[in-house]
Amino acid sequence: PTFTMYYADWCPHCKTIKPLFAEWSVNKSVTVSGKTVFVDMVEVDSNPEKVKGKPVKGYPTFLLETADGKFKEFDGERTAKGWEGWLSKNL
Secondary structure: OOEEEEEEOOOOHHHHHHHHHHOOOOOOOEOOOOEEEEEEEEEEOOOOHHHOOOOOOOOOOOEEEEOOEEEEEEOOOOOOOHHHHHHHHHH
8 A cells, every 4th residue: 555645846735744744754664553555755746647547636635545546535633643543544
């Protein structure tokens, strides 16, 4: 599974959360409930091909893509503890 933050450099909400998410995802993966989850950040304006076909409606959008190609949109607290707790419930 991969947990991705889709963001735009011009978005004020993205500018606020991007440093925290970047710090949390510095290793490009996290282990949650014994499972490895890959973590990515996609800047949508410079990577439109990486957004195509994804349910990104606004910025930032956090999506968990499961092994079977399905998406779940993150709806929790935007903190390291929030991301990890949400992932442990949704894997």
